[in-house]
Each structure stands twice: as structure tokens, then as C-alpha cells.
Amino acid sequence: MSSTTSVHVLQKRPFRLDGTDGLSGSGDWYDGNPLTTQLFNAYTLLIPNGERFIIRSCRHYLNRTAPELREELEGLFFQEGAHSREHRRVLEAMHAGGLSLDVFRAIIEWLSYRVLEPLTPAKFHLATAAAIEHHNAVIATFFLDQDLLKGVRTGEMRRLFLWHFAEEIEHKETVFKLLQSISRSWLLRVIGLFFSFSTFLLYWALGTFLLGLKTRSVFTGAFWKEGFGQVRGCKGLFSALVKESWRYMKPEFHPSLKESRTLLVSALAELERLGVDRPRPGMRVSPPLFPSKFRWKMTRTLERFHELQSRHPFFFSRIDDYDGAWVHSEGERKLNFCTYSYLGLLGHPRIDDAAKRAIERYGTGTHGVRLLGGNLEIHEQLESSIAAFFRRDAAITFSSGFMTNLAVIGTLVGKGDYVLSDELNHASIVDGCRFSRAEVVTFQHNDMADLACKLGGLPDGARKLIVVAAVYSMDGDIAPLKELIELRDRHANTILMVDEAHSLGVLGTHGRGIEEHFNCPRQIDVLMGTLSKTIPCQGGYIAGSHELITFLRYNARGFSFSAALSPVSAAAARAALEVIESEGKVRRRQLMCNVSYFIRRLREEGFDVGNSETAIVPILLRSESLAFEMAKQCNAGGIYVMPVVYPAVPKSAERLRMNITCDHRREDLDYAIHALVRARTAAKEADAAVIA
Numbered sequence: 001m002s003s004t005t006s007v008h009v010l011q012k013r014p015f016r017l018d019g020t021d022g023l024s025g026s027g028d029w030y031d032g033n034p035l036t037t038q039l040f041n042a043y044t045l046l047i048p049n050g051e052r053f054i055i056r057s058c059r060h061y062l063n064r065t066a067p068e069l070r071e072e073l074e075g076l077f078f079q080e081g082a083h084s085r086e087h088r089r090v091l092e093a094m095h096a097g098g099l100s101l102d103v104f105r106a107i108i109e110w111l112s113y114r115v116l117e118p119l120t121p122a123k124f125h126l127a128t129a130a131a132i133e134h135h136n137a138v139i140a141t142f143f144l145d146q147d148l149l150k151g152v153r154t155g156e157m158r159r160l161f162l163w164h165f166a167e168e169i170e171h172k173e174t175v176f177k178l179l180q181s182i183s184r185s186w187l188l189r190v191i192g193l194f195f196s197f198s199t200f201l202l203y204w205a206l207g208t209f210l211l212g213l214k215t216r217s218v219f220t221g222a223f224w225k226e227g228f229g230q231v232r233g234c235k236g237l238f239s240a241l242v243k244e245s246w247r248y249m250k251p252e253f254h255p256s257l258k259e260s261r262t263l264l265v266s267a268l269a270e271l272e273r274l275g276v277d278r279p280r281p282g283m284r285v286s287p288p289l290f291p292s293k294f295r296w297k298m299t300r301t302l303e304r305f306h307e308l309q310s311r312h313p314f315f316f317s318r319i320d321d322y323d324g325a326w327v328h329s330e331g332e333r334k335l336n337f338c339t340y341s342y343l344g345l346l347g348h349p350r351i352d353d354a355a356k357r358a359i360e361r362y363g364t365g366t367h368g369v370r371l372l373g374g375n376l377e378i379h380e381q382l383e384s385s386i387a388a389f390f391r392r393d394a395a396i397t398f399s400s401g402f403m404t405n406l407a408v409i410g411t412l413v414g415k416g417d418y419v420l421s422d423e424l425n426h427a428s429i430v431d432g433c434r435f436s437r438a439e440v441v442t443f444q445h446n447d448m449a450d451l452a453c454k455l456g457g458l459p460d461g462a463r464k465l466i467v468v469a470a471v472y473s474m475d476g477d478i479a480p481l482k483e484l485i486e487l488r489d490r491h492a493n494t495i496l497m498v499d500e501a502h503s504l505g506v507l508g509t510h511g512r513g514i515e516e517h518f519n520c521p522r523q524i525d526v527l528m529g530t531l532s533k534t535i536p537c538q539g540g541y542i543a544g545s546h547e548l549i550t551f552l553r554y555n556a557r558g559f560s561f562s563a564a565l566s567p568v569s570a571a572a573a574r575a576a577l578e579v580i581e582s583e584g585k586v587r588r589r590q591l592m593c594n595v596s597y598f599i600r601r602l603r604e605e606g607f608d609v610g611n612s613e614t615a616i617v618p619i620l621l622r623s624e625s626l627a628f629e630m631a632k633q634c635n636a637g638g639i640y641v642m643p644v645v646y647p648a649v650p651k652s653a654e655r656l657r658m659n660i661t662c663d664h665r666r667e668d669l670d671y672a673i674h675a676l677v678r679a680r681t682a683a684k685e686a687d688a689a690v691i692a
């Protein structure tokens with residue numbers, strides 16, 4: 001195989017900086033050398049949008065490339081996207097430290113991406129991208145070859161540059177191959193080189209100088225001594241760039257990974273030693289050699305995910321700690337509006353103690369499925385507590401709420417039966433309905449006339465299951481239970497299942513859920529709930545009659561073929577129910593007080609919160625970009641909130657979702673409202689700028 005057609009598998013390394021502490025770029029973090037420090041800082045200034053330019057330039061030709069090269073380019077897009085994302089995080093830290101040269105960046109980005117890019121043909125962009133990649137590889141080789149990263153004092157910065165530079169070398173052939181496959185014109189290659197010199201390298205030099213001015217290091221002898229060292233003789237960076245540019249202009253030139261093999265191997269080994277090449281907790285990467293049919297299936301999602309993560313660092317960010325209404329994420333403390341711990345029970349000492357005692361007694365796991373030897377006393381105790389709490393004969397627990405819906409709906413109805421499902425039901429209900437093979441009849445959200453009409457059209461003799469949520473997880477509104485009961489009673493062979501995921505502890509004087517709220521005790525046939533929200537554990541349950549629970553115990557495959565709930569979760573959940581009995585009333589009163597205040601104030605500020613009456617408060621924005629921009633602004637202002645977009649909600653129903661707890665204080669809610677108002681103004685301005 002000739003070097004022009006060889007394929008190099010570009011690894012999708014799950015690199016992520018561990019927080020941004022010490023990354024503000026201040027101080028001579030490069031071994032006290034002021035010029036090299038600013039060279040690295042200036043490099044970071046250019047990377048976030050520079051890498052995106054390379055992605056755009058190559059993606060333009062993606063459909064015209066051979067499948068093997070396309071595969072290689074996908075790896076490159078992943079790597080460039082990740083470089084852009086991580087350098088953006090460093091840039092934010094630099095910005096916070098006053099070192100990000102915002103005006104300079106705005107000018108060069110305007111000039112490059114708003115003026116030059118639209119005015120020049122796509123081929124020029126690709127040629128420029130190829131030359132930039134070549135220059136990047138020269139820079140990376142320069143630093144790695146001389147082992148210059150040894151001087152980086154901040155561990156994270158060292159990891160970042162080692163990873164980035166190794167990957168730059170690794171993919172130096174890729175863009176060149178793409179350029180060659182589109183055009184072999186020597187002139188085009190030289191034009192690309194010219195643009196790389198007059199933009200990337202010039203900006204880099206200017207940025208280094210300006211940062212030197214800002215940090216006053218240009219006024220030191222050390223800065224200039226280092227500078228002369230780089231330009232003088234044949235060993236400096238400048239000379240390497242000139243020599244390699246000359247080589248790049250030769251008609252027969254073709255970059256090859258082979259020439260950098262030794263360097264690359266040692267850099268990759270060092271990366272692995274630092275734990276970069278191995279997936280870290282919470283990160284998933286697709287193996288590079290996944291068969292192409294599967295890769296095509298995954299591509300769009302992966303691209304969208306990486307795009308979102310590179311543009312919105314808060315998206316899928318890591319949680320380090322919780323304390324009350326606060327969350328510690330990616331090195332920052334923010335007011336938490338993403339929790340389900342509505343009554344603030346996560347971390348409650350009584351619940352934690354119960355979990356610890358269960359570990360001491362049972363260890364962490366079970367012996368497998370309950371029917372075959374995994375049935376522990378704590379499971380039976382938990383089920384008795386759930387049954388007693390909801391005033392039912394019995395209860396059964398599953399390994400998650402999702403599993404409960406999936407397993408139970410398919411056990412209650414099947415082929416030839418009907419399931420009537422609210423259009424806004426949770427995904428676990430939707431999947432449970434599909435999985436059951438019953439005919440699924442969807443009715444409009446909370447619309448009892450529509451349900452009555454659809455029920456009326458079904459045969460009396462057929463089994464019919466109505467399934468709804470007590471509180472809707474994206475909207476916070478409540479199902480009209482009395483009307484549902486009435487409709488159930490009016491139709492033969494019909495039963496009612498209600499998912500109490502977000503109503504346990506929230507609705508009813510004692511937090512017993514929707515039946516208590518509407519004063520309709522023991523009316524729901526299949527009372528479903530989760531142990532992962534107000535109850536801060538994991539698992540799901542059904543409470544009901546003896547006959548229902550026994551039937552499920554022997555028929556629900558998600559119970560009889562899945563390992564039992566862990567004893568730790570079971571013990572903690574049981575303790576949580578006791579806490580709800582003893583402290584729930586006070587906590588719930590505080591929660592509902594917060595909810596009505598928050599909803600009222602949001603409406604006064606002109607936000608659309610739909611029909612929410614509970615701890616879930618949607619802020620309907622009806623635009624994905626606005627939802628992301630608002631969430632970004634809020635997160636920057638210390639409010640931990642996430643955008644909810646398609647497919648979690650229908651298109652044009654995009655929103656922020658704010659979950660309220662009893663731990664939020666009045667001033668927290670006021671602070672959040674101010675942040676939302678500010679974010680709305682900023683997001684609209686950003687939107688207007690884009691349209692203009």
C-alpha cells in the first residue's frame with residue numbers, strides 16, 4: 001500500500017481536564033521561562049476556534065472522500081473537537097484570571113472567520129487547514145522532541161499539551177491526504193501555506209507578544225533572551241518552521257507518520273502512563289475499529305454530543321459533591337436546580353446510617369435474582385414499608401424505576417390488549433407499552449375528553465390499561481386523577497396505572513402522593529414509583545393488592561430474571577420512608593412554599609412556566625439554541641441548570657427545567673430569578689448578533 005492511501009486509525013481518547021485549577025495561565029508556569037509560558041498561553045487563545053475551522057474546512061468535502069479516509073477524518077474531527085473543548089476550558093480559566101486578550105481574539109476571529117473565510121473559496125480553506133496541520137505538527141514535534149514539556153509546572157497543563165501535541169503529530173497526514181484527493185495543485189498548496197503563515201503563525205506571534213506586554217514579561221531580559229534563542233541558529237522553533245515550510249513546498253512532498261514514529265510512540269506511552277488513553281469513569285468511547293455499519297449509525301449522535309460538549313462545557317459536566325441546595329461541579333460551586341431530592345433527603349444522616357449498617361450486614365450485592373436465592377430480609381422489610389406507606393396489601397421492588405415500567409406494563413397487557421398512554425409519559429412507560437405488544441393508543445396530554453373518546457371506541461371485552469404519571473417529569477403538572485378514576489370505572493375490563501416518580505413526598509399532606517392529594521385513597525390499581533427521586537436511592541416499586549403483587553412476582557421477567565435490588569439501596573429506601581413519615585410534613589410545607597413563590601415570581605418576570613404546580617418548573621423557551629444559550633449564561637452565573645431538548649421533549653418545546661427543593665432558601669430563589677432574567681437578556685442579544 002502506498003503512503004498516499006495508507007489509513008491511520010485516529011484514536012478517540014476520552015481526555016478531559018480534571019477541573020481548571022491552576023490553569024489560569026498566570027505566573028511563569030513554564031519553568032520560569034516567560035516567553036515559552038506566553039507561547040503556550042497564546043496557543044490556547046487560538047485553538048478553540050482554530051480547530052473548529054479545520055473541522056469545517058474538511059467536513060465540506062466529506063461526502064467526496066473514500067470511505068477509509070472518511071473514517072480517518074471522523075477520528076480527526078473527534079480529536080479536534082476535544083482539543084477545542086479542553087482549550088476552551090483553559091481559556092475560561094485565563095479569562096477569569098484576566099489573561100485572555102478578548103479584544104485581540106475578537107478582532108482576529110472577525111477577520112479570519114467573518115471576513116476572510118466567507119470571501120475565499122472552500123479549496124483555499126482546505127489548503128490552509130492542511131498547512132496549519134503541517135505547522136502544528138512542526139510545533140508539536142519541536143516541543144516533544146526536545147522534551148520541553150518537562151518544564152510545564154502544572155500537571156494538568158502538561159497532560160493537556162502532551163495529549164494535544166501527540167495527536168497533532170498523529171494526524172498530520174490526514175488533512176494533507178484529503179487535500180490531495182481534492183486537488184493536486186502545487187499552487188493551491190502554496191496558497192494554503194501563505195494563509196497559515198499570515199494568519200495562524202502571525203496571530204500566534206502577536207498573541208505571545210501582547211500576553212508578554214500584559215504580564216509585563218516583555219520588559220524582562222529573560223523574555224528576549226529566550227526569543228533570540230528561538231530565532232537564532234538552526235535549532236530554534238523559527239528555523240524549524242521555515243525549514244519545514246520549505247519542504248512542504250516541494251512538489252514531491254508528502255507528510256508521513258513514519259518519520260515521527262519514535263517520537264509518537266514515546267509520547268503515546270507517556271500519555272498512557274498518565275492514564276489518558278484509558279477510558280475514565282463516566283466517559284464512553286467507541287472502539288476505533290467498530291464495524292462501519294454500526295459506526296454510521298453512531299456518527300450523528302457522536303458528532304452532536306462532541307459538538308455540544310465543545311460549545312457548552314457545562315453540558316454533561318461532572319458532579320464532585322453536593323451540599324444542601326448546592327452542587328460542586330468542575331471546580332465551581334453552583335446553586336443546584338437539577339436534583340430530584342425534592343425533600344432534601346440526599347445525605348440525610350439516618351438514611352446514610354441505614355445504608356452503612358446494611359453494608360456491614362449484607363455486603364454490597366445480592367446472590368442474584370430473588371426467586372433463586374437473592375431474597376433478603378431487607379427486601380421483604382422494604383416491601384412491607386412501601387405497602388404500609390401507600391395503604392396497600394403488598395409491594396414488589398425492581399432494580400430501577402425504568403425497569404419497573406418496562407417489566408410491569410408488558411406483564412399486565414399483551415397481544416390483543418390495549419394500553420392507553422398519555423402522550424407526555426416518560427420514556428420508560430413508552431418503551432414498556434411498545435415492549436408489551438399490546439395496541440398502544442396515545443391520548444393528548446391530560447385531555448380527558450380525548451381519553452374518553454378513545455376508550456369509548458375500544459371493545460368492552462378487551463383488556464385495557466390506562467397509564468399516566470401523577471406528576472409529569474418535564475412539565476411539573478398533575479394528572480386529573482378523579483376524572484381518570486371515573487373513566488376507568490365507566491369502562492369494563494379497564495385498570496389504571498399511575499407512575500408516582502415525582503409525586504412521592506411532594507403531593508398529599510403526608511407526601512403519600514396523588515391519591516392523598518385528591519383524597520381518593522386506594523383507587524389506583526397499579527401504583528408505581530421510583531426509589532431514585534425523593535427517596536435518594538435506586539430502584540422502583542409497585543404497590544397494590546396481594547393478587548397483583550403475587551402475579552408480578554412470578555410473571556414479570558424484569559423481576560424474575562434480574563438481580564435483586566442491592567441491600568444498601570433497600571435499607572436506605574426503607575429508612576427514607578421512615579424519615580418521610582417523621583419529617584416529611586415540615587419539609588413538604590417548605591418545598592411547596594418555595595414552589596409557589598418561585599412560580600409566581602417567574603410569571604411576574606414574564607417567563608412561561610406552563611401548568612406546573614409542583615417541584616418541577618419548566619421554563620419554556622421553544623428553541624434549542626436559546627435553551628443552550630440560557631443554560632450557558634445561567635451556569636456562568638452560578639446556577640446549575642440544564643437545557644432539555646429533543647428527543648427528551650418534542651421539537652419546539654425546548655426548555656430549561658428547574659427542580660425546586662425544600663433546601664432552597666428565599667434568597668437562592670431570588671438569585672436564580674435574577675440570573676434567569678440576565679441570561680434571557682444576554683441570550684437574546686447573542687441571538688440578535690447572530691441574525692444581524
Ligand SMILES: Cc1ncc(COP(=O)(O)O)c(C=O)c1O
Pocket residue numbers: 400401402403405426428469473499501502530531532538539540
Ligand atoms: C416519570 C418517571 N418514571 C420513571 C422513571 C425512571 O426511574 P429511574 O430513574 O428510577 O429508573 C423516571 C426517571 O426520571 C421518571 O421521571
